[in-house]
Amino acid sequence: MRPAELNRIPVHEATGRYVELIRARTLTGGLSPATAEVYGRDMATFTELAGARRILDDLTGEDVDAVLLAFARKPDGRRSTPMAGGQSPSSQARFRRSVSALFKHAVLAGWVQINPMAAATVTARERGGLRPQRRALTREQAHGLVGVARDLATPPPGPAGRPRRRDQRVEVRDALIVLLLAGVGPRVSELVRADVEDFYVNDGVRYWRIFGKGGRTRDVPLPRDVAAALDAYLAVRPAPALGAEKALLLSWRGRRLARGDVQGVIDRVLARVSPDRRRSVTPHGLRHTTATHLLADAVDMDAVRRVLGHRDLSTLGRYRDELPGELEAAMRAHPLLKDGGDPHERPG
Secondary structure, three states, rough: OOOOOOOOOOOHHHHHHHHHHHHHHHHHHOOHHHHHHHHHHHHHHHHHHOOOOOOOEEEEOOHHHHHHHHHHHHHOOOOOOOOOOOOOHHHHHHHHHHHHHHHHHHHOEEEEEOOHHHHHOOOEOOOOOEEEOOOOHHHHHHHHHHHHHHHHOOOOOOHHOOOOHHOOOOHHOOOOOOOHHHHHOHHHHHHHHEEHHHHHHHEEEEEEEEEEEHOOOOEEEOOOOHHHHHHHHHHHHHOOOOOOOOOEEOOOOOEEEOOOHHHHHHHHHHHOOOHHOOOOOHHHHHHHHHHHHHOOOOOHHHHHHHOOOOOOOOHHHOOOOOOOOHHHHHHHOOOOOOOOOOEEEEEE
């Protein structure tokens, strides 16, 4: 049975007690000493990343996400040559299982009221490691990310009022990437394939001609902030390397940006968002965010379909995520029950 009272203990005490329990199980043959050693090492890492003196019950799903992703990027000290990408996928999945087992025990022991693993969005994939789920940001989270990107699109000048070197202005490029992903919702492959000549002006409106799946193209008008970020980036775009003359998004060395670079860009911008509005997200998650919020604001479904580059309206169902408070907001704005008239009144 679950204890009647909650025992609010700090992380270091909870992990210490849990490791003692694990080691006791080796005496009865329930676990091997090697397995107990792995649990002990994972609990020490969890304590370091979560904060030893934080109260275990205060940790949220977002806190667990941050710990899991921090572990994924942590160099593997057991290797003579640490992996460039941090921990191996199998180590990441194992660490998540260890943290999950800790919180299952914590619920039974009365150390937490609610298991935060239920609200964690980072999933373990044996082959791909720990990744944020591809689901939409809430409006507050999206506003936090977009707000930081807007600020980065107009960086201050360098020291003593001198303009900064062109190759130091990657923050302008990063801002453009986030604003394109959140504002237009392209596939990441469409984003990195974009060339400068794909952007044009028609009747005072900036458009992006996106080359999508199956050789299909779509011309999408850019929101004002995105168009302004594009102009800011083009003004400081690095000199392209040989073979990348047409590419829009360049590394500081002048090479076309690769798909794998985009997640790092998002993470850098996210690091500047206030913690209460920050949540890890993938490039595809920002595509979900675009679709979800356009549809939530009653934008015509066919228009959303064309922005995203889908053939059929039915495909939008996969890109439409639930938002907290969405049903309540919809019923408050019910078209038949708005202020301004008695529903029994008939025009005379």
